[in-house]
Structure formats: C-alpha cells, structure tokens
Amino acid sequence: MKAIMIDSYGDAGVLQLRTDMPRPQATPGHVLVRVASAGINFMDVHTRQGKYAKSVTYPVRLPCTLGMEGAGVVEEVGAGVTNFSPGDRVAWCIAWGAYAEYASIPAARLARIPDAIPYDVAAASIFQGSTAHYLVEDIARLGPGSTCLIHAASGSIGQILVQMAKRIGAEIFATSSTADKLAVARARGAHHAMEYDDGRFADRVRDATGGAGVDVVFDSVGKATLRDSFRACRTRGLVINYGNVSGSVTDLDPIELGEAGSLFLTRPRLADHMADGPTVQRRADAVFAAIQEGALTIDIEGRYELEQVQQVHNRIENRLQVGKSVLWIDRTL
Template structure:
C-alpha cells in the first residue's frame, strides 16, 4: 500500500485528502516508482481548483524522483533498482509509490540527489524549452522574466547568465529581488513599488526587451506586451494571478508587430527522445554547476494542504518539495 493524496471535488486546499492505495503492478510500457521526494508546482493548484479539469477522483502531483521497483513489458531504458525522475502526465506524484507510463521517466545520474531532482524536473525542463525551443535566443538578447524569485525564475536567472542573455526579473518584495540578483539576474524590479513597464523601458534605453517570459498571467499581461521591442515575442506560460482574459489580437500590430505564444511543457515532452534530451540538457547544467537548484521549503506529505496555501499566498521562494 502507498499513501496517496487525491481530490474528490475541485476547490481549496482543504479538498486534498490523504488515502491508502495499492499502486499495483506495472503493465506494458509502465513502471512502478517508489518516491524519495516529490515536487510542488503551480499546475497542481490549477488542477486542484479545476482551472485545468481532471476526471475525479484523481491523484495530484506532476513531478517526483525515486527508485524503480518494477518495469512492465517493453520498457528498455529503465530497470528495477534504477534511480529515476520525471515531470509528466498523468498526475499522481503526491504518493509514496505509483505505477505510471515509462516513456517520460528518465534515468537520474548518481551526481544528482533525489531532492534536487524532484525540485527541478518540471521547472528546469520548462526553462530549457523557454530558452531553447520557443523562439531563437542568442547571447546579448534581453529577456523580461516575471516571478524571478520562484522556482522556475531562479533556474531561469542562472540559465540566462550561463548563456550570456541579459535577464530583467520582477518580484514582489525587495528580498525576493535580491534573491533573483544573487542567482544571476542583471536587474530585478519590485512590481509593488515600481511600474515594471516604465522601468524596463528605462533599462533598455526605451527600446524594450526581445522576449517576455510570463507565468503570472492576468495581472502582468498588458504590461508585458508594452515591455516588448518591435517584433518581440511574448511567451505566456502560466496563470499564477488568473488566466489572461480575451483580448483583441489586432493590438499586436500597432504595438510593434508583436508575436505571442502559449506553450506547455507537456507538448514538448510528449516525444520520448525529446523528453530524454531535454532532461539530459538540464542534468548537464546542474552537474556543471551553472545552475544550482534552490530548495526553499520542505513539507511532509501529510502537510500538503499547507504547502498549497503557502504556494498560493506567494510565501515560497525557489523550489518546494514534499517528502513522503
């Protein structure tokens, strides 16, 4: 049996329920993994509230690291006893052990600990696709990155620094701005005390940035568009403040023939080889020391509701992990 967190109805953190489940044996193309550490991400909140609907009841959690206990027929890249990590569908990582599809589970190098892996897979592969698979970026380009002191943000600050990309971050407190600066951001704007759009224009001598990477959504969307240079790219990849409301696509023309995209990690990792390649790139960044994973909080599995409350209240910094 394995303790597992499920929801039976959409709603608040109080709807998270800890139950005992038999994970069962893996079928063809599946593995059973026993978790050593589990990741916490904003997508978990979206699924809990129903913004991203699930068939209920359903387990939650998109990310974890642990040891492979058993493999099903046809699985060749993993074997029992292997260290492994993942960030993928279907949800279910909030558990001591689970059976899941194997093709997006990746072998974990011995040089990377379970806690580090659980803290970085979803967020780190998100940064990988933002910087390498969404729009061309080169040394010397300037990026505006919202929520720069969060788990994705701190990885992005370091990733940008390692590739000679100028990163202007935003965060909600001076302390969080300093954290982003300490991790490689060139500048960080406290959006509670400054107009981030005006400050971006100052920092870029009125030109604007090449790319905006925005996981905040509703609250920052218009300001993000106004921070871009002509022909700039707006990457909207999250909804922490709520989904972006409908807008007139025609405004992109007079604002400078802007481009906009709404990508998802799960489209990128739907192909087995691409998933393994992205994870390998992330592992190389971490193993080289170019990217250090900042674990700001740890919670017990039984305290998952409090972890969700703190995440939604923006009380967390860096990555958060759950220990089964």
Template sequence: MRAIQFTRTGGPEVLEDVDLPTPEPRPGQARVRHEAVGVNFIDTYHRTGLYPVKLPCVPGGEAAGVVEAVGEGVTAVKVGDRVAYSGGFGAYAEANCVPADRLVKLPDGVDARLAAAILLKGMTTEAFVRRTYPVKAGETVLVHAAAGGVGQIMTQWLKAIGAEVIATVGSPEKAALVRELGADHVILYRQQDVAAEVRRITGGKGVPVAYDSVGKDTFEGTLASLARRGLFVSFGNASGPVPPFPPARLAAGGSLYLTRPTLFDYVVTSEELADSAAAVFDMVSSGRIRIEIGQTFGLADARAAHEALEGRNTVGASLLIP
C-alpha cells in the same frame, strides 16, 4: 500506500490524505517508489478546475525515486534504477506507475530531491529559452516572478548563455535573491511600473522576449514592455488567467507575437525528453545553475504546500517528502 487525493475541485481544503492500493505496473509501465515529489503551480490549476481533470484525482506530475517493479515488455529501466519523471498524474503518493519510456535515469551526483526540484522546471526553462525563443548572447530578456521555481532556473540559464536579464519580483527580499543569481536589473512589480522601467533600461526599445508566469496582474505591463515584433511567452496563471483581448492589441503594440507553450509539446518523443533532461542535468552538474529547495513538506501536508504556493510565500522549489 498513502496518497493525496481530491474528489471535487476547489481550494486547498479539498486535498485529502487517503490510503489507496499500491498500483501494479501494466505492460510498458514501471512502478516508482517515491523519495521526493515536486510541487508545481500546474498542480493547483488541476485542483481548482482551471485545467479540468477526471475525478477522483491524485495530483502531481513530478517525482523521483527508485524503480521497484516493471511491467511486461519493459527494457528501458530495471528494478533498482534511480529515476525521475515529469508529466501525468499520481505523483502525490508514496508510489506511482508511469510509462517506462517517460522515465529519466538520474546521473551520479543528482539525488532524488534535486531531481524532483528541477526536472519539470528545468526542462520548461530549456524548452522556452532554447526552442520557443532561442535567446542569444547579448539580448535583453524580461523574466517575471524571477524568485520562483522556474524563475530562478531561468535567470541563471539566461545568464549562463550571456543574456542580460531584467527580473521582476514581489519583495525586497526576493530582489536580493535574484541579484545573487545574476539578474542585471530587478523591478519590484508591486511598487514600480514594469513597462516604464523596462523602457528606461532598454533605452526605449523594449525587450525581444518576455517570460510571464504570473498571468492577469502582469499581462498589460508585459505587452507594453515588448520591442517591435517581440514575443510574449505566457506560461502561467499565478494571479489568475489572462483576460480575453482582441488580436488587434498585438498589432497596435508593434506586430507582437503571443505564445502559450507547455513543456509536454517539447518532449513528445523519448529522444526529445532525454535531450532536454540531459541539458538540464549538465547545467546543474557544471555549476552554472544552482537549485534552491526553499521549502519541504510531508506528503500529508500537501494542503499547506498549496497554500504557501498560491499565497506567493515560497522561494525556489517546493517538495513533498513521502
């Protein structure tokens, strides 16, 4: 099978198009023939070594397709089932073997491309806005990078539950997009003082929760945007990792909280995984969330996909098509 692999960490140039043996499922596993593969920022963190991985590595943890073989003892899925998964490695390939109990069956009306575009980002949103901080109707929330893959879903999800959304984006074009998605206020974070705008919008109070996937460039502005006892949800490093800081900064900002959640701590059991995925698919099928697949690449063009993602030249979800 064709796959993308890296044997050393570094820039997008370390991604190589290779021919690897098609894996055979071990007991408890199923082999999925991929129809679409999700491209996510975490893939770039693995490639650069920011998040250490075992080498050689076939990156990617999100894909959708059809079960074509099952290992001993598998009863959760069968050959021919339409499925998707999120987590682990090996998705940048034509096929992958994954634990069968981590597969999500796709409901009618959700095709492979849609599933690969939304599963990881959608469940991330579900976990963060329903469980990391249960956002309530009427609350004002700050969402950074609102035109990105998670940002678009999060903006729409928050609006669907009645929150007021302050969105930050990097260009007027992206500002127009997030306004269409329902954002109540849009800040161009490269041109405007984010914290000053948030304070103006909230009458000086700040927001009870801020979702920040950008990292280093937005860290100070996010801290300064929070209300007393506000929660800083840091979940990405698009501009680089957040620099070290003394915990006393949180006290000085108003007894603030800081959390660094990952989706996989919220879908530990099969029941949690199924519940989260069901909530995501319900939001999509009901029309409350619209998914934009902004760009697709051939599997062999994974390097170009990473260059576009890291250059912040993408809108919505990005896919590799084997």
C-alpha cells in the same frame, strides 16, 4: 500503500490521506516506481481546484492521486518497455501519482538521474527545470547578446530562467514585487532588477535599451502585466505568456499586437514540448548537467511528510514562497 487522493475538486480540505490503497501495476508502456521524493507545485493546487478538469493537454481526471513531479527507483517495467530496468534511478513530471509510496508512470515521461544528483534535487528540479529549458531553448531561442525580461524572477521557475539565460550570455531584466525578491533575482544573475510599479517597469526597460525594448518577455503573471509586457518588447519581438497567477486576459484583441510593434505572442505548455522519451531525457540531462556544473542552483524550501501535504497546500494558496518544496515519501532510498 499510502497516497494522497482527491475524489472531488475544492480547497485543501478535499485532500485525503489514504493508507489502504493498492499498489499500482506496471501496465503496458508504464514503469512502476518506488517514490523517494515528490515536488509540491502550484500545478498540484490547480489540479485539486479543478483547473484541468476539462484539459486536453493535461487529461487528469477524478478520482486521482495528486503529485505531478517525482523521483525514485524503478521496481517493475510493463510490457513493451525496453529502455528501463528495475533498479534504475529516475525522475518525471506532468504524470500524476507522485503523492504516494508507489506510482505507475508512462515510460515516455521518465528520465534517468545521474548518480551525483540526489532524489530530492531531481524531484525539485525536473518540472521547473524542464519548463525553463524549453522556454529558453525552444521558444525564446536566446543567444549571446539577446535581451530578455523575466517577470516573477524570484519565483521557482523565474530563478531558473534567470540562471539559464545568464549561462547563455543574454542580458537579463528582472521584475518582482519587493526589494527582497529583487535581491534574489540579482543574486541569480539578473543585470537589471525592478519592481512592477503598476506597469512602469516597461518605461524603465525602454529607457535602459535606448527605447528599443527587449527581444523576449517571459510573462507568468498574466492579467496584471501582459499589456505592459507588450510595451517592454521590441518591434517584432516575442512575448511568452506561460502563466497567469494574476488572472487570465480575456479581452485581448489581436490588433493590439500590431499596434505594439507587430509582436509575436505565444501561450505554450510543457506537455507539447515533452512529446517523447528522448526529448524528456534531453531536457533532464541539460538541467542536471547545469546543476552539476554549478551554473544552476535549486533551493529546496522544506521537506515534508505525506501527513503534512494539506498544510503545505494551504500555504501555497496563501501565496507563501514554497514553489520549490519537496515532499519526502521514503527516506530509505
């Protein structure tokens, strides 16, 4: 079968298109899936670069087949798997191997797809949608009247966060780097949109909230924004740092959280909020239901063949907006 492999970490040049790979086996507790579509994510780039080389949360090791998000149809089930059968339409994330024609996926990572959801939409939404779902529902616990600040609100997860927060009834402040991106955030439902402006977004949030600050900040930017996120948050508020695209904060003294208003700071990971099959299915159901209701829009930037993966990885590293791309593996499903 065809697959995209890496034997070493590095730039996009380490990607290998292999055409002679053996088809994986449905080992105990796993399900063999014929892949229809696979998402292309920053997490795939980070895997290739070696950022998870020593991770306990995401124990992917060399050599490996890339692709941590996909959708397809069940071909076989391994011993001990009782909740899936051949022919089931399924999607998954944070289980590697999707850049291939077939993938062996732990049954506990799989979710069924409603008939109304196409494979490409499922593959484009389950990772980012599940991420936004646990951040909004489990970590932030937003409700009607809550206030929140969402950084990078025009990005892939940012757009979903905005839409989920709007659906709940929260008041949404959004940041981005350009006027065009702010227009995207407004179109998705942000009530207030502003550029980062070297951290002065915090002053604007304070002004708009009568000096109080917001209940929750969703910060995926990291080093460039985190301390100003503290300033934008209310006393005893919550700052959720779920990404670090501008770099990691390596010099944070916990006393800063006290000085900023006895803040709570958390750095969660999706894997710890996808601990079992029922949780995976619950999050997927919520995402797919929102899509079917029209409350959640998932835009697919483009569709590519396996032979184009190296090109797309280069584009991602050049920071073009391809966070919601979908890689077509097989057009026949």
